Amino acid sequence: MSESFDLIVIGAGPGGYVCAIRAAQLGMKVACVEKRATLGGTCLNIGCIPSKALLQSSENYEELVHKFADHGITAEGVKFDLARMQARKGEVVGANVKGVEFLFKKNKVTWLKGHGKIVSAGKVEVEGQVYETKNIVIASGSESVPLKGVEVDEKQIVTSTGALELEKVPGHLVVIGGGVIGLELGSVWRRLGAEVTVIEFLDRITPGIDGETGKMFERVLTKQGFKFKLKTKVTGAEKTEKGVTLTVEPAAGGTPEKIEADVVLLAIGRRPYVEGLGLDAAGVALDEKGRIKTGHSFETNVLGIYAIGDVITGPMLAHKAEEEGVAVAEILAGQHGHVNYFAIPGVVYTWPEVATVGFSEEEVKAAGVEYKAGKFPFTANGRARAMGDTDGFVKIIADKKTDKILGAAIIGPDAGTMIAELALAIEFGASAEDVARTSHAHPSLNEAVKEAALLVANGAALHI
Numbered sequence: 322m323s324e325s326f327d328l329i330v331i332g333a334g335p336g337g338y339v340c341a342i343r344a345a346q347l348g349m350k351v352a353c354v355e356k357r358a359t360l361g362g363t364c365l366n367i368g369c370i371p372s373k374a375l376l377q378s379s380e381n382y383e384e385l386v387h388k389f390a391d392h393g394i395t396a397e398g399v400k401f402d403l404a405r406m407q408a409r410k411g412e413v414v415g416a417n418v419k420g421v422e423f424l425f426k427k428n429k430v431t432w433l434k435g436h437g438k439i440v441s442a443g444k445v446e447v448e449g450q451v452y453e454t455k456n457i458v459i460a461s462g463s464e465s466v467p468l469k470g471v472e473v474d475e476k477q478i479v480t481s482t483g484a485l486e487l488e489k490v491p492g493h494l495v496v497i498g499g500g501v502i503g504l505e506l507g508s509v510w511r512r513l514g515a516e517v518t519v520i521e522f523l524d525r526i527t528p529g530i531d532g533e534t535g536k537m538f539e540r541v542l543t544k545q546g547f548k549f550k551l552k553t554k555v556t557g558a559e560k561t562e563k564g565v566t567l568t569v570e571p572a573a574g575g576t577p578e579k580i581e582a583d584v585v586l587l588a589i590g591r592r593p594y595v596e597g598l599g600l601d602a603a604g605v606a607l608d609e610k611g612r613i614k615t616g617h618s619f620e621t622n623v624l625g626i627y628a629i630g631d632v633i634t635g636p637m638l639a640h641k642a643e644e645e646g647v648a649v650a651e652i653l654a655g656q657h658g659h660v661n662y663f664a665i666p667g668v669v670y671t672w673p674e675v676a677t678v679g680f681s682e683e684e685v686k687a688a689g690v691e692y693k694a695g696k697f698p699f700t701a702n703g704r705a706r707a708m709g710d711t712d713g714f715v716k717i718i719a720d721k722k723t724d725k726i727l728g729a730a731i732i733g734p735d736a737g738t739m740i741a742e743l744a745l746a747i748e749f750g751a752s753a754e755d756v757a758r759t760s761h762a763h764p765s766l767n768e769a770v771k772e773a774a775l776l777v778a779n780g781a782a783l784h785i
């Protein structure tokens with residue numbers, strides 16, 4: 322008989338590995354099954370971390386070429402070495418995945434290497450061995466959504482995985498899908514010299530983000546050289562000797578048109594990944610979108626089987642998966658783990674960055690809530706001026722009667738870091754006045770948060 326455990330987690334992405342570590346910290350005997358050669362899941366291997374490594378390298382290059390002159394710094398003969406950039410990305414990923422391996426050892430989590438299949442509640446099969454366990458947490462993640470007529474080869478027609486591995490800057494990169502992943506990776510290759518066209522079915526990019534912020538984002542990216550074809554659908558892709566010929570037409574139907582691309586990035590979203598998990602045999606139910614159905618405590622319909630992360634409902638974000646990993650481990654330990662979905666920030670790591678938390682103005686309006694909004698531009702923020710990064714604003718939305726913060730959106734330099742203050746404010750149930758009365762260091766970008774809060778609380782900011 323193989324070893325038995327208190328908990329077997331399937332998948333070692335940010336949901337799974339964090340769950341395994343927290344459960345071990347709480348005294349459980351834990352194993353985590355991972356079929357990839359390294360730990361860390363999509364996020365560390367082919368998602369968040371490698372994309373941010375390339376975003377940083379390409380942003381450094383763009384700053385040197387286009388932004389330093391304004392500071393009186395001239396750099397002549399600036400070149401980049403893509404092979405080195407890619408190698409550095411690999412080193413960053415390597416350090417991160419090794420870090421998770423170290424944490425597993427430190428917390429005595431057993432890594433069961435290979436494909437995990439649920440035999441039944443309490444039994445998981447890995448590479449022919451069946452392990453017994455009191456509980457199972459599924460954290461199997463997600464995969465790219467395919468598009469009919471656009472066959473991915475990860476060379477000319479790529480998903481985000483192939484787009485992170487290109488060995489040459491494409492002359493013309495066509496991105497299908499104006500969401501976060503397409504815009505981040507489109508930014509990497511645009512900064513390195515590609516012409517980038519984004520084809521989006523809807524009439525706006527980054528659907529779901531506060532409308533006013535999304536519009537400004539589109540304007541800024543257009544200024545940077547992005548071309549957008551909105552309300553357009555891709556109906557086919559044909560590989561040619563030179564690249565790919567895409568057929569597109571208006572979303573509502575109409576005359577087709579051809580677009581030539583060197584590389585096509587298919588980025589129309591991600592879907593839950595449940596292949597080979599044995600869910601049918603175990604009787605685990607899925608919802609209409611193929612996600613594992615879960616209740617308030619992440620329990621599935623089968624006793625002793627839980628699910629978290631991208632494979633269940635909610636935003637497909639690494640930190641959301643992590644929060645769920647911690648919560649389910651605490652629940653299994655008899656504690657009261659929970660996730661405040663209202664306070665989960667979302668960030669687009671372009672430059673400027675875009676970050677949101679809580680409700681958008683459209684959502685508040687649709688819910689019929691009486692609200693007040695305050696918006697403070699970075700053009701009026703001393704630090705942003707000193708940086709030479711004044712595109713964007715901080716926007717805060719609060720309940721009209723109680724002044725409680727309901728949501729926030731930031732477009733601007735380091736928005737992804739700044740949003741933490743507003744996530745914390747929401748987590749603590751803060752009012753706009755609470756934020757407005759908090760001393761913010763001068764000169765700092767976060768003063769724009771204080772000023773937006775002043776606009777909401779007092780109807781007047783100090784510096785505009």
Ligand SMILES: Cc1cc2nc3c(=O)[nH]c(=O)nc-3n(C[C@H](O)[C@H](O)[C@H](O)COP(=O)(O)OP(=O)(O)OC[C@H]3O[C@@H](n4cnc5c(N)ncnc54)[C@H](O)[C@@H]3O)c2cc1C
Nearest residue numbers: 332334336356362363364368369437462630631637638639
């Ligand atoms: C290009 C890109 C950039 C991204 N950038 C960000 C970002 O900046 N910020 C952010 O918050 N999110 C980002 N994301 C999303 C983020 O990666 C996911 O939300 C996150 O990884 C989900 O975590 P997870 O633990 O649910 O699943 P995953 O990270 O997908 O991990 C699931 C793991 O389970 C393993 N697995 C699946 N089935 C089995 C099985 N049967 N047996 C054994 N192992 C199995 C898989 O091999 C995988 O390693 C990005 C995604 C992509 C693609």
